[in-house]
Amino acid sequence: MINSQLIGTGSCIPDFVLTNAMLEQMVDTSDEWIVQRTGVRERRIAKNTHTWELALGAAQEALADAGIPADELDLILVSTCTPDNNTPNTASILQDKLSARQIGALDINNACTGFISATDVADSYIKSGKAKTVLVVAAETLHRIIDYTDRSTCILFGDGAAAAVYRATDREGIGIQSTFIAADGAGADYLHMQALPIEDPFASDRPVDPKARFLKMQGAAVVRFTARAVPLAIDTALQRAGVAAEEIDWVVPHQANLRILDVIAKRYHLPREKVYVNMEYFGNTSSASVPICLDEMRKKGLLCEGQTIVCTGFGAGLTYGAFVLKL
Numbered sequence: 001m002i003n004s005q006l007i008g009t010g011s012c013i014p015d016f017v018l019t020n021a022m023l024e025q026m027v028d029t030s031d032e033w034i035v036q037r038t039g040v041r042e043r044r045i046a047k048n049t050h051t052w053e054l055a056l057g058a059a060q061e062a063l064a065d066a067g068i069p070a071d072e073l074d075l076i077l078v079s080t081c082t083p084d085n086n087t088p089n090t091a092s093i094l095q096d097k098l099s100a101r102q103i104g105a106l107d108i109n110n111a112c113t114g115f116i117s118a119t120d121v122a123d124s125y126i127k128s129g130k131a132k133t134v135l136v137v138a139a140e141t142l143h144r145i146i147d148y149t150d151r152s153t154c155i156l157f158g159d160g161a162a163a164a165v166y167r168a169t170d171r172e173g174i175g176i177q178s179t180f181i182a183a184d185g186a187g188a189d190y191l192h193m194q195a196l197p198i199e200d201p202f203a204s205d206r207p208v209d210p211k212a213r214f215l216k217m218q219g220a221a222v223v224r225f226t227a228r229a230v231p232l233a234i235d236t237a238l239q240r241a242g243v244a245a246e247e248i249d250w251v252v253p254h255q256a257n258l259r260i261l262d263v264i265a266k267r268y269h270l271p272r273e274k275v276y277v278n279m280e281y282f283g284n285t286s287s288a289s290v291p292i293c294l295d296e297m298r299k300k301g302l303l304c305e306g307q308t309i310v311c312t313g314f315g316a317g318l319t320y321g322a323f324v325l326k327l
């Protein structure tokens with residue numbers, strides 16, 4: 001049996017810090033409201049930076065941590081909902097910047113579930129024998145789609161990138177033990193950002209909506225969806241892995257809202273400290289949030305051989321998923 005072992009992580013976190021105090025100057029909000037309702041105190045903004053630049057920084061760090069050169073990669077997957085271009089994709093740009101071989105390079109646009117979905121694809125390639133070593137990068141420059149006059153979204157989101165390197169192993173009980181991904185497109189309007197407008201190209205007055213490119217969110221509806229979807233994702237991944245909730249050492253959830261993370265801890269009877277949280281400092285970085293956590297945990301020495309980790313993501317689509325990883 002071939003499994004996908006996590007052999008390296010890396011991240012690229014922008015320097016600029018956007019605090020709640022700064023947001024108080026921009027929209028009708030308060031530090032107290034933001035902290036109580038979301039748990040976020042500050043977030044990072046990648047000013048004048050391409051998504052591929054964040055992806056490259058994270059990828060280089062992950063490869064260095066894995067101790068392998070880019071030419072050992074067999075596949076590059078980039079999760080982003082904030083690419084620099086509709087085409088070419090970010091993964092192809094990364095293949096060139098890393099001087100990797102001419103291997104498959106795909107973008108995955110699955111919003112905040114993107115890292116989970118990309119890991120699912122990486123694991124499938126590795127298990128089928130089509131790839132031995134896969135780089136998964138999640139990179140987001142969300143400030144580009146945020147309306148900084150909309151207090152319901154601008155307080156939540158931040159920028160960042162992180163990466164993971166997975167490699168085939170035949171050691172039993174190591175690596176990705178199960179994955180689960182799903183979508184419920186009926187909730188597409190709850191979190192929405194237009195890519196290209198539908199219009200008559202020959203009309204003399206082609207309408208231009210300056211806010212069309214911004215993310216629109218019905219936050220409370222998304223929270224209601226997570227109450228159903230997140231336990232379903234985690235339960236399914238645990239069941240597929242044959243792992244009991246008591247065996248979990250860490251849950252690493254998408255950093256959407258502290259209240260959602262508290263619900264996860266209660267549902268699985270986990271001490272709150274076992275649900276990893278860093279959203280105080282980074283906010284919601286969409287698909288980058290789970291790997292940013294994993295990388296931070298590794299750097300803090302919190303990840304040890306033998307641990308069982310459950311990662312879960314959820315967001316626009318609506319999409320949701322989870323995987324079980326043994327270190």
Ligand code: UT7
Nearest residue numbers: 028029030033037112151152155219220222223256257315
């Ligand atoms: O990452 C992808 C998945 N995304 C998520 O999981 C996000 C999930 N949603 C959320 O985190 C929350 O829904 C929000 C943090 C976005 C909003 O919190 P909420 O408790 O659901 O608030 P709400 O939307 O129900 O609004 C409650 C009140 C409203 O005022 P009224 O109508 O009761 O007078 C809002 O206008 O809070 C108001 N409000 C604010 N007040 C101060 C909304 N945003 C703010 C704000 N500051 N920033």
